Amino acid sequence: MRTINQSKPSRETSGLLRSNRPPAVFAEKVSKRYGDFTAVRPLSLTVEEGETVALIGPSGSGKTTLLSMIAGELSPTEGSIRLNGKHLAHLKPGRALSEEVGMIHQQFDLVPNLSALHNVLAGRLGHWSLAKALVSLVWPQDRELGISALERVGAAQRARIRAGFLSGGEQQRVAIARVLVQDPKIIVADEPVSSLDPARAEGVVRILVGAAREADKALVASIHWTQLAQRHFDRLVGLRDGLVQFDSPADRVSEKQLAGLYELTE
């Protein structure tokens, strides 16, 4: 078991101002077991408000499981998670949870037959009445909100195109816009760019991290390419076999630490 108690290294000045506020994510000794298989060993992780954290590590290291637990999609076997001071276990699924945390998946999580704008506005479904949701299927409600989110991710001109016709990179940008419209305090992204080619991946990561910083949201994302993670995120957390191997500011992660993370064992 390892306990990580690292405060945010960058933006020290704002730390004072935020000091009496609870961290965005406070995961304490959380673990996840499936029968005999342990996906995540007891580990702790703190993410401050407005901080961007990348989880890196080989496949099977427990990144997705950890992220799903933070997003409230999975409940931990042991330990507890607090989001902005609220116990995740006590947050009702639906609107209450969606106001704290929003999730972006690897791919294929848009509704292909609906337009990009409809998909983005689906981020408002937690707030809309059923009547408003139905009307919105024909006449999109809160349209300006959706368009400005699409503008933020550089996909406004694709608003009327059905999501299934968009390229992989555009689909992920629409997914980001949807989370922006949902407007949670924490954004969780599970391998948001692993299905894209490197050039497009960089663009999408830049948009994701930039939008989170701009709106002062905490961002926790698992990223396959360590260079991409180092270039764009505040902090890197190395995960392997369900354990935290290192947790440090992005610019202080050494080659040796990275090599150790991905080193093959027999």
Next chain:
Amino acid sequence: MSDRFLGSRGVLTAILAISFAISLTGIGWQDGVLNTGGLSAVREIAGAAFQPDLSSDVLQTGARSTWTTIAYAFTGLTVALLIGLPFGVLSSGALARTYWAKRLSVGGTRLLLAFFRSIHELIWAWLFVAAIGLSPMAAVFALGIPYGGILGRIYGELLHDVPDAPLRALRSAGASEWRIFWFGRLPMALPDMLSYTFYRLECGIRSAAILSFVGLGGLGHNIQISLQDIDYGRMWTFLYFLVALVVIVDIWSSMLRRRVAIEQG
């Protein structure tokens, strides 16, 4: 073991062969078992296919009975949709929140839908004709009830089997099951639902023609009368009306399907 099996099979074959031979002696061969005029009738029917009766009288009857058949098919399918849509949604279990509510809504509606569709439309027609007499309502309900059972079953499965990832994303955006239904399940299932409904409309047109044999009017009724009058030319005219109707519906449906179809890119 296998020798004995082979042996018993041999005995059985012999018994069957002998009983078949004996049964042949029981047939009165002189009484016209085979229709000796059959071949010429086939030739006559085939020949008439190239000489349909195109007199204005027959064409008018054809057009009128085509209209009747269309009306039966569409109203029947409307009834089927009124049954199939709500029951299909219930049988998908998409809106049930608790485990038992789901079991009840899926199990209960599936049973009901199975009952509706396990009885053929022709039998429903007999039942309704017996109950309310030769009325258009009989044909509409005879068609609508079993088709509703079929549509409900298929809709339920299509709505249940949509990809899970987009639904999960909507759920994490705070959407309730009803909103997930309208913004996720229905749009994703709609192209397949639409295309199956059109297939059923096509079946409905054929069925409506058959149902008119029960005496409810329409193309089938006129085909039957032409056959009784041994007027093959007229029969072919009505058959061509039926074929044209099915082809037109097919073209219409593929036009609509192209508009909603989408490939995951």
